[in-house]
Amino acid sequence: MAGQVVHLRTPKSAEEIADEETKLKEKMLRWVDDIAGKVIAAARDDAGLPFLDNINDEALGSLDLNGQEYDPIVDEKTGARLSDAIEEFAEKLQEKIKEPEKVVRRLYMRALKAKWKEQKKEIPTDPTGKHYGKNYMVNRHGVWTRLNIGGADLYVWRRIGRTRIDPQALSRDTSPQRNWRHRYLVTDETGQFPVEIGNEHLARQANRAISILMRQGVHVVETREARQHLATFLRYKPRDRIIRVPRTGWYEVKRNRWVFVLPTETVGSVGNVDIVLDGEITADRYGFHRSGTSEQWREQVAVPLAGNSNVVLAVGSFLASPLLRWADEPSGGFHFHGRSKTGKTLACAVAQSIWGKPYRPGAGADGFGFTWESTANRLGERAVLRSDIGLYLDEIGMGDQRTISQAVYKLASGLDKGRFGQAERDFNLLFLSTGELSLAEFLANARAGQLVRFVDIPAVVQSESAFETIPKEEIAAAGTRFYSATNECHGCVGYDWLRHLAGLTPKGIKAELKRLRGAWLELPEVTEIASRAHPQVVSVVNRFDLVAAALHMAIEAGILPWTIADVDTAIIACMKRWLQQRGNIDTAGELLREIERRRQTIAATIDDRFIHLEIKGRRLAPASAADQSKMDAEQKFDGYVKEYGEDGRLLIWPDAWHRLWAGLDAAAVKKHLRQAGLLIADPSDAASLEKFKSKTPPARFYVLAKAFVALT
Numbered sequence: 001m002a003g004q005v006v007h008l009r010t011p012k013s014a015e016e017i018a019d020e021e022t023k024l025k026e027k028m029l030r031w032v033d034d035i036a037g038k039v040i041a042a043a044r045d046d047a048g049l050p051f052l053d054n055i056n057d058e059a060l061g062s063l064d065l066n067g068q069e070y071d072p073i074v075d076e077k078t079g080a081r082l083s084d085a086i087e088e089f090a091e092k093l094q095e096k097i098k099e100p101e102k103v104v105r106r107l108y109m110r111a112l113k114a115k116w117k118e119q120k121k122e123i124p125t126d127p128t129g130k131h132y133g134k135n136y137m138v139n140r141h142g143v144w145t146r147l148n149i150g151g152a153d154l155y156v157w158r159r160i161g162r163t164r165i166d167p168q169a170l171s172r173d174t175s176p177q178r179n180w181r182h183r184y185l186v187t188d189e190t191g192q193f194p195v196e197i198g199n200e201h202l203a204r205q206a207n208r209a210i211s212i213l214m215r216q217g218v219h220v221v222e223t224r225e226a227r228q229h230l231a232t233f234l235r236y237k238p239r240d241r242i243i244r245v246p247r248t249g250w251y252e253v254k255r256n257r258w259v260f261v262l263p264t265e266t267v268g269s270v271g272n273v274d275i276v277l278d279g280e281i282t283a284d285r286y287g288f289h290r291s292g293t294s295e296q297w298r299e300q301v302a303v304p305l306a307g308n309s310n311v312v313l314a315v316g317s318f319l320a321s322p323l324l325r326w327a328d329e330p331s332g333g334f335h336f337h338g339r340s341k342t343g344k345t346l347a348c349a350v351a352q353s354i355w356g357k358p359y360r361p362g363a364g365a366d367g368f369g370f371t372w373e374s375t376a377n378r379l380g381e382r383a384v385l386r387s388d389i390g391l392y393l394d395e396i397g398m399g400d401q402r403t404i405s406q407a408v409y410k411l412a413s414g415l416d417k418g419r420f421g422q423a424e425r426d427f428n429l430l431f432l433s434t435g436e437l438s439l440a441e442f443l444a445n446a447r448a449g450q451l452v453r454f455v456d457i458p459a460v461v462q463s464e465s466a467f468e469t470i471p472k473e474e475i476a477a478a479g480t481r482f483y484s485a486t487n488e489c490h491g492c493v494g495y496d497w498l499r500h501l502a503g504l505t506p507k508g509i510k511a512e513l514k515r516l517r518g519a520w521l522e523l524p525e526v527t528e529i530a531s532r533a534h535p536q537v538v539s540v541v542n543r544f545d546l547v548a549a550a551l552h553m554a555i556e557a558g559i560l561p562w563t564i565a566d567v568d569t570a571i572i573a574c575m576k577r578w579l580q581q582r583g584n585i586d587t588a589g590e591l592l593r594e595i596e597r598r599r600q601t602i603a604a605t606i607d608d609r610f611i612h613l614e615i616k617g618r619r620l621a622p623a624s625a626a627d628q629s630k631m632d633a634e635q636k637f638d639g640y641v642k643e644y645g646e647d648g649r650l651l652i653w654p655d656a657w658h659r660l661w662a663g664l665d666a667a668a669v670k671k672h673l674r675q676a677g678l679l680i681a682d683p684s685d686a687a688s689l690e691k692f693k694s695k696t697p698p699a700r701f702y703v704l705a706k707a708f709v710a711l712t
Helices: 014-052 082-092 100-119 207-215 224-234 294-302 309-327 344-352 376-385 401-413 448-453 472-488 492-521 524-530 535-556 564-582 587-604 625-633 654-660 666-675
Strands: 073-075 130-132 136-139 142-148 155-161 164-173 181-188 191-198 241-245 249-254 257-261 274-277 332-337 391-394 430-435 454-458 610-616 619-622 639-643 649-652 679-681 702-705
Touching: 014 073, 014 082, 014 100, 073 082, 082 100, 136 164, 142 164, 142 224, 155 224, 164 224, 181 207, 191 207, 207 224, 241 249, 249 309, 257 274, 257 492, 294 472, 294 492, 309 332, 309 344, 309 430, 309 492, 309 535, 309 564, 332 344, 332 401, 332 448, 344 391, 344 430, 344 472, 376 391, 376 401, 401 448, 401 454, 448 454, 448 535, 454 564, 492 524, 492 535, 524 535, 524 564, 535 564, 587 666, 610 625, 619 625, 649 654, 666 679
Parallel strands: 164 241, 241 274, 332 430, 332 454, 391 430, 610 639
Antiparallel strands: 130 136, 136 142, 142 155, 164 181, 181 191, 249 257, 610 619, 639 649, 649 702, 679 702
16 A cells, blocks of 8 residues: 555564574473483382372372373472373464474473483382471472381381471461461362461360361371371471461560561561461462552552642551651541542552552452442451551441441551450551541541541531542542552552551651651641640641651652642641541531530430429429339439429439530530539539439439430
């Protein structure tokens, strides 16, 4: 066609073709020579079995190396056999030679015959393998014991297990009991895997330990003598030691020497011990994955999203979580709320990609985050799985109100109560959450303490968008772009961050936090807020301060590509949206809202929770038959309502009073109610003494004006 440019490939010269063929032939010869050596070694062991084992083992089949029936294992770690290896290698040559499997097998047979001929050795009568002490040995055929049959040099080897078991290490946990275990590495046709058995199961005949191994697929020799020797072998003490820790995060190996424990590795110098997570730990279960590179993440995710306040706060929260232990700050979280399809979940997906593959509905079970649709106990377990890392919980509307009300305190307390006899497990973390509703809207009776621990952040920053740089009509396209980018690049930034922190040491981390947090609190906009804030507000400001300091540290370390100015602007913007939603900074405003809410609750339930009294003759008596029944039955109630026309009184029992104001500053409540003229007396005042029933001593109450429940 006119105008079309045709690129012609320059043909290879005869010398280039010959050189490629030579290299290919050398590669094949090296491979078949290696495989032939492995087959001969396997044949020696196999040939020795009938002579060394007087137990009725399964038939081994033909050892004819030239035939097709003999198919030994040539890779113990994977259980791959000769036929598998030949087929796999031949596939790699598919495009280079014709009938590659036939060619490879022919070269293999030639190498096998040559190697066998040059060795000129008889098949030995002793098995070979790795020795444990003088009397025990393991190889791919199992576990062996050496039996003396008379004289120092007269002995025979007998097999006591048909599966390879290597004693690997002794391990202990971090509890006062230590709970020592033996760790073994089992090798079978499926590959290698660890098995841990408590020391208490290794006593005497070790029947419990042997049963555990059999359940894992280990084949034993079923004779009394063989089991006795196997029990002794299992008690062999290897030199290596392992410490099992109950959660991810910081662990003090020795005094003032800390490391960071991840599901599959430990960051920092551990000395001569290994540190692993306790229990059945897999990377998939923990959601920690690394894909791509940190530089790719910075270029494809962080740089394009610079200047978006929700993204900055979310990323900073997950970077700040490993600093909590050294910052003297409690656990807590941020909840992004607002209309759906605004991009708040996408902002949190970017933050999750710091540590692993982001969770989102339909993305599979190996994501870093979770949903709120769970029990309180399960949420506590997930917090332990994210200790010192950060927890993400999606869509609060999917959760149960009672569960979430409990979970807020559990997550902020940093303590998961033990179940089924387990000890309590502590954790440190900052958590992120999303949902259409704020926590105050989702929990009709949200307490002030919950709203401090679980900070509501309005996510929308412009018309139906949670991004300053992405308008609403571009959010769908942005989601496609950044979900794809975070699926390809995740986990590496968090790993780099941990290596940086481990290098700083706790002393260095504390010094950096002191410097950076102090500088941020001195910013004019922050100082103006903190100077007139209630202590509860200050505690939240301090959480924003920690996040800002973490971001500053990451920028200085080259982890993040953002600027200090952009980060400060973003964090202050999020803090101001929180304060605007909250409505005030001072104590009275916060306390007033909560008092008004609880006054409404009392007013709505006063007939059920109080006994009404009115003057009948010269004394107070129950106002109705129902009130008389309550008093006669002595059923539990919160107090009395004394009717004096418009000058009535509300008498509240002290225990009911404490329940009413639970979670608030009791002294501040009393001060406010006295200033408002609503609290007339408390149990410390003489005016609080009242008596309504004969033959009973007077009792003391909190005395409120009836106007307390006369709401407008």
